[in-house]
Amino acid sequence: MRIARVVGSAVSTIKVDSLKGAKLLVVRYASASDEPQGEPFVAVDAIGAGVGELVLLSEGSAGRHTSTTTTAPVDAVIFAILDSLEVDGVTTFRKS
Amino acid sequence: MRIARVVGSAVSTIKVDSLKGAKLLVVRYASASDEPQGEPFVAVDAIGAGVGELVLLSEGSAGRHTSTTTTAPVDAVIFAILDSLEVDGVTTFRKS
Amino acid sequence: MRIARVVGSAVSTIKVDSLKGAKLLVVRYASASDEPQGEPFVAVDAIGAGVGELVLLSEGSAGRHTSTTTTAPVDAVIFAILDSLEVDGVTTFRKS
Amino acid sequence: MRIARVVGSAVSTIKVDSLKGAKLLVVRYASASDEPQGEPFVAVDAIGAGVGELVLLSEGSAGRHTSTTTTAPVDAVIFAILDSLEVDGVTTFRKS
């Protein structure tokens, strides 16, 4: 699962019925030190994440293994909000 | 899910039966500011998108989770037309 | 689905039973103007494509959603022969 | 399956129920000689791996084919601890 930062949101009126009501957040991959990387893309939020938070993202068919995304055409889901990350014995991120 | 712009269409007479009647659109990935990126490829349209629109695209097995693509060899589906995108507090795209 | 050109074929006597009789074609990704790109790889043919044709390719689990590939370890299938492609209002490819 | 080195761990209080109790390890891809490569990401541990160990990682839907990850939004799982690797007739890694 990739570390990602929530950087914004997407609004869409015309979409498949299975995603009516889904929260579509704009995310970017992030390093273990919370540095965003690469282009923004969109993920469905399954746990109440908000802009600015560092989260974990599952991609591919894993995106449909949450209660809110089971039958929808989802290939990226936010399933966890990160409290902290430790890499090589150093705390690289701690939620403030 | 990736942000993409619909840039054209594909015509194919000889194809698997499960995709007879499917609308095959040519798309390119796009930035949050609607700048196309990378090579064109093809996605099935599940919501009535048209050339020039900024859309959301699901890839992989997610492509088969719409009513029009359930049993077909589809690995990319357009499932939403974007109204607007907000990134880092700025509206980067608004449908005109 | 990616645009690809069929550039050759692969022969294998020792393979899993589920692919006995399958036609294994060598393909390369192609631009919308039929310019091959990147390294050759192999796809199963589900619609009678031949060397030199521009085709559509589905990858991942989509590769098993044709009548000839249902239970086989297939991650790439040719499911359509392209007649034409139109990008940005221009016909970039037309089958001759 | 990719060779990876376990380099740390992730802590998350707010996450989907299906991953309560799951051990989330931070990993990096590694060469056959145990040189880490690329950005850290997160995998679920299915076999009791620890920081510093060289492991095998399965990605995509394979991530849900262990007893601890069946119904969770997991796209990367550690399923084996490596004892040794041999490449081109040379032992490139041996667990110490």
Added chain:
Amino acid sequence: MRIARVVGSAVSTIKVDSLKGAKLLVVRYASASDEPQGEPFVAVDAIGAGVGELVLLSEGSAGRHTSTTTTAPVDAVIFAILDSLEVDGVTTFRKS
């Protein structure tokens, strides 16, 4: 499916039960002329391949569509040994 060359093997005592007895081979992607490319990784062997052979590899969920890998966390399987490859009218590989 990717063309790959078998370059070695992996040994792991501690692994998930579903892969006890599985043959774990180290592979590298290869060109159609049998030139290895990129970093080594690991695939399960489903057809008795050996070091030095040029093979076909299926990745993703396709990796579980062989009799030896059905329920295991496998994302790469060797399913065919190549006899020959023909690209652009030229035989680029023939098994010796």
